[in-house]
Amino acid sequence: MGLPIxxxxxxxxxxxxxxxxxxPGDAIYSENALCKxxxxxxxxxxxGLALLANEGYIYSIPGKGNFVQEPDYNSYTLYYxxxxxxxxxxxxxxxxxxxxxxPDYKLINSLQVTRNKKIIVIRRLFFTEGEPVAYxxxxxxxxxxxxxxxxxxxxxxxxxxxxxxxxxxAIKKELxxxxxxxxxxxxxxxxIYNELPLMVVEQKxxxxxxxxIGLGITSFRGDYCKLYAESFFSDSKTAEKYxxxxxxxxNNLGDK
Amino acid sequence: MGLPIxxxxxxxxxxxxxxxxxxPGDAIYSENALCKxxxxxxxxxxxGLALLANEGYIYSIPGKGNFVQEPDYNSYTLYYxxxxxxxxxxxxxxxxxxxxxxPDYKLINSLQVTRNKKIIVIRRLFFTEGEPVAYxxxxxxxxxxxxxxxxxxxxxxxxxxxxxxxxxxAIKKELxxxxxxxxxxxxxxxxIYNELPLMVVEQKxxxxxxxxIGLGITSFRGDYCKLYAESFFSDSKTAEKYxxxxxxxxNNLGDK
DNA sequence: AAGTGGTCTAGACCACTCC
DNA sequence: GAGTGGTCTAGACCACTTC
Numbered sequence: 001m002g003l004p005i006x007x008x009x010x011x012x013x014x015x016x017x018x019x020x021x022x023x024p025g026d027a028i029y030s031e032n033a034l035c036k037x038x039x040x041x042x043x044x045x046x047x048g049l050a051l052l053a054n055e056g057y058i059y060s061i062p063g064k065g066n067f068v069q070e071p072d073y074n075s076y077t078l079y080y081x082x083x084x085x086x087x088x089x090x091x092x093x094x095x096x097x098x099x100x101x102x103p104d105y106k107l108i109n110s111l112q113v114t115r116n117k118k119i120i121v122i123r124r125l126f127f128t129e130g131e132p133v134a135y136x137x138x139x140x141x142x143x144x145x146x147x148x149x150x151x152x153x154x155x156x157x158x159x160x161x162x163x164x165x166x167x168x169x170a171i172k173k174e175l176x177x178x179x180x181x182x183x184x185x186x187x188x189x190x191x192i193y194n195e196l197p198l199m200v201v202e203q204k205x206x207x208x209x210x211x212x213i214g215l216g217i218t219s220f221r222g223d224y225c226k227l228y229a230e231s232f233f234s235d236s237k238t239a240e241k242y243x244x245x246x247x248x249x250x251n252n253l254g255d256k
Numbered sequence: 257m258g259l260p261i262x263x264x265x266x267x268x269x270x271x272x273x274x275x276x277x278x279x280p281g282d283a284i285y286s287e288n289a290l291c292k293x294x295x296x297x298x299x300x301x302x303x304g305l306a307l308l309a310n311e312g313y314i315y316s317i318p319g320k321g322n323f324v325q326e327p328d329y330n331s332y333t334l335y336y337x338x339x340x341x342x343x344x345x346x347x348x349x350x351x352x353x354x355x356x357x358x359p360d361y362k363l364i365n366s367l368q369v370t371r372n373k374k375i376i377v378i379r380r381l382f383f384t385e386g387e388p389v390a391y392x393x394x395x396x397x398x399x400x401x402x403x404x405x406x407x408x409x410x411x412x413x414x415x416x417x418x419x420x421x422x423x424x425x426a427i428k429k430e431l432x433x434x435x436x437x438x439x440x441x442x443x444x445x446x447x448i449y450n451e452l453p454l455m456v457v458e459q460k461x462x463x464x465x466x467x468x469i470g471l472g473i474t475s476f477r478g479d480y481c482k483l484y485a486e487s488f489f490s491d492s493k494t495a496e497k498y499x500x501x502x503x504x505x506x507n508n509l510g511d512k
Numbered sequence: 513a514a515g516t517g518g519t520c521t522a523g524a525c526c527a528c529t530c531c
Numbered sequence: 532g533a534g535t536g537g538t539c540t541a542g543a544c545c546a547c548t549t550c
């Protein structure tokens with residue numbers, strides 16, 4: 001069959017872990033044992049084990065062996081894009097303000113700048129089908145020669161805004177998500193007349209050295225925002241590619 | 257130096273990507289070229305590249321080459337544990353109800369069961385320093401011989417509850433996060449007398465075959481719950497162990 | 513035909529753990 | 532000292548893309 005040996009090894013062990021044959025803390029067969037069992041070279045066996053290690057299934061202790069890892073119960077992957085979420089997609093934005101200000105106490109702390117540092121403020125409203133659904137504020141320390149392009153300001157997400165200055169690979173991003181009641185100003189912007197909470201997402205970006213390079217606060221109408229997260233144990237990804245082949249091969253062998 | 261060659265290769269290329277020398281879509285030196293440049297065997301070079309691929313920095317096209325990957329702007333890692341979050345840790349729970357019910361329409365849909373399937377309901381209150389901070393409901397399809405242990409019911413998180421039935425490795429977890437206003441009952445439970453929103457986290461667990469095995473809804477007082485997420489480009493993990501040595505080497509590059 | 517990445521081998525030396 | 536994992540080599544054959 002077309003399934004590479006290293007994948008076969010990884011899948012077999014993964015299956016043993018998934019069905020409970022191997023439990024967290026248990027030792028796996030040694031690499032040499034696996035070499036013999038699969039009639040494979042050690043590099044091939046190690047490649048299979050490396051896969052499992054990458055997916056969080058096993059870990060190794062030099063001199064002792066490979067062991068089944070305790071799974072991480074509390075880790076999820078969250079997809080967040082202020083322009084797009086479960087409930088709505090932003091189809092229009094309105095620029096409320098673009099300005100350069102001096103930071104107040106909170107901003108000085110959050111962006112770790114001096115009180116004389118100029119800060120760009122961008123305040124926007126996000127619309128979905130004519131309805132205002134989110135109030136968005138970004139704070140960016142101003143640097144000389146920083147390009148400010150109208151179109152970008154209107155339609156860019158936060159990472160896109162700073163991409164001009166730094167490689168996006170180098171950026172660390174943080175989110176703090178909370179439920180809050182809107183103040184009077186926000187109520188007005190978002191056409192809130194009754195008791196309706198906000199989903200507030202605070203987004204902070206850091207450069208490679210860990211220095212903050214931007215703070216964004218997006219306040220969604222509670223009825224227009226749901227965030228979605230999932231635990232992905234990257235199970236299938238590895239063998240997915242071969243899945244068809246496997247079933248094909250089951251039917252017709254031997255051509256090519 | 258103690259830094260393994262494959263790590264050195266990976267770090268060098270990563271640096272080129274981070275500082276913008278290599279941009280998304282750009283081709284990397286071919287594996288053979290890297291072999292010569294680092295005076296290394298191809299397996300070693302490929303190990304370095306495999307690292308970068310795993311971290312989302314590059315991808316490869318057979319027959320063409322390795323290329324710099326466009327980073328994923330919208331992906332974050334969220335840590336969620338209903339008993340523990342940014343603001344508070346649950347130090348006491350109160351069991352409101354443990355019961356077996358027949359599912360209503362919504363549960364039938366959500367858990368994908370028949371209307372005759374028995375469902376376990378567990379309703380709890382979570383406390384922090386004497387204050388009720390969250391109202392928690394879990395729905396679990398009932399299976400014969402399912403152990404129900406008082407202590408577990410009181411203090412277990414959702415994944416822990418189902419761990420008895422299925423290997424946790426095999427579980428897929430989903431979260432849907434929203435901001436809502438409390439109903440009268442919840443207000444009473446959580447001592448809410450004024451306008452205070454809820455952070456509602458809906459948690460759904462699936463077994464290996466994708467069948468739902470549990471639904472949980474936790475309603476936190478808005479002032480007692482903040483969720484935290486971060487983008488981790490697993491940068492450091494790889495080289496962390498060698499960091500001291502890396503900075504040593506940073507001074508005397510430029511050879512070759 | 514030449515170059516690329518994908519898989520794999522059969523060794524090697526090292527540092528470590530366990531006995 | 533025997534066994535373990537960690538690193539690495541110098542080849543090999545394959546399928547693929549490009550010219």
